[in-house]
Amino acid sequence: MSKKMFAVPLLIAGITVGGIAGVMASSVFAASPNTNQNSNWGNMMGGAFGGNGSTGNGFAGMMGGSGSSFMSSVINRVFSNVPKMSAAAATQAAQTALNQANASIDKTNNSITYSGQDVNIVALAGPTGADQKFVIDGLVNPTLHIQKGAKVSLQLINEDKGMPHGIEITSAKPPFAYMSMMQGGIYGGSFIHPIPAATKAGDPTLTTTFTASQAGTFTYLCQYPGHAQQGMYGNIVIS
Numbered sequence: 317m318s319k320k321m322f323a324v325p326l327l328i329a330g331i332t333v334g335g336i337a338g339v340m341a342s343s344v345f346a347a348s349p350n351t352n353q354n355s356n357w358g359n360m361m362g363g364a365f366g367g368n369g370s371t372g373n374g375f376a377g378m379m380g381g382s383g384s385s386f387m388s389s390v391i392n393r394v395f396s397n398v399p400k401m402s403a404a405a406a407t408q409a410a411q412t413a414l415n416q417a418n419a420s421i422d423k424t425n426n427s428i429t430y431s432g433q434d435v436n437i438v439a440l441a442g443p444t445g446a447d448q449k450f451v452i453d454g455l456v457n458p459t460l461h462i463q464k465g466a467k468v469s470l471q472l473i474n475e476d477k478g479m480p481h482g483i484e485i486t487s488a489k490p491p492f493a494y495m496s497m498m499q500g501g502i503y504g505g506s507f508i509h510p511i512p513a514a515t516k517a518g519d520p521t522l523t524t525t526f527t528a529s530q531a532g533t534f535t536y537l538c539q540y541p542g543h544a545q546q547g548m549y550g551n552i553v554i555s
């Protein structure tokens with residue numbers, strides 16, 4: 317990343333952010349609402365923060381102070397076309413997932429075992445009482461057990477009015493750095509970029525599907541900077 321500082325006339329705030337100028341100009345705001353949103357996220361993260369390695373050179377400055385709210389503002393704007401659902405519909409979706417015949421919920425071990433090859437997971441991000449956490453089938457950051465080869469539908473609903481959240485399945489293990497995972501996902505499709513914070517208009521939601529083709533113990537986490545580090549993750553066991 318260039319170490320030069322660019323004065324960027326941002327739509328959101330008239331602040332100066334090092335190195336992000338090119339990204340803001342090209343890959344992010346230029347993207348049409350119908351282009352691949354994960355690609356937008358990848359471009360944003362790759363373009364803005366790529367090459368920083370573990371030092372986070374440049375990124376740290378951006379994320380410090382007003383940076384975090386800046387990041388949040390960018391996501392809220394860039395992904396403003398993400399569909400929203402009402403709080404009641406979100407509750408209904410979660411309840412439907414909870415009532416799946418093939419989901420066996422073990423509160424003692426904070427785990428859910430899905431039998432069969434069709435799995436429907438509804439992950440609530442940051443609902444009331446579980447700030448910076450996922451709630452799935454009423455459990456906070458549960459361990460998910462899924463059969464190898466199962467077709468998984470993963471719906472993320474952001475109920476957090478203060479913060480974007482995303483979800484991704486990765487082979488990375490805790491502890492997580494501030495910058496955990498930016499793009500990818502262990503399976504094709506096992507990634508939903510951070511979606512905007514909830515508003516009075518509703519809770520943003522996206523669904524992805526993937527095939528759990530590889531056995532192993534993986535992690536699902538929120539790739540918004542700092543969230544996995546703060547504990548927004550759980551295990552997912554494919555066997």
Ligand SMILES: [Cu+2]
Binds near residue numbers: 448480482539
């Ligand atoms: Cu998050």
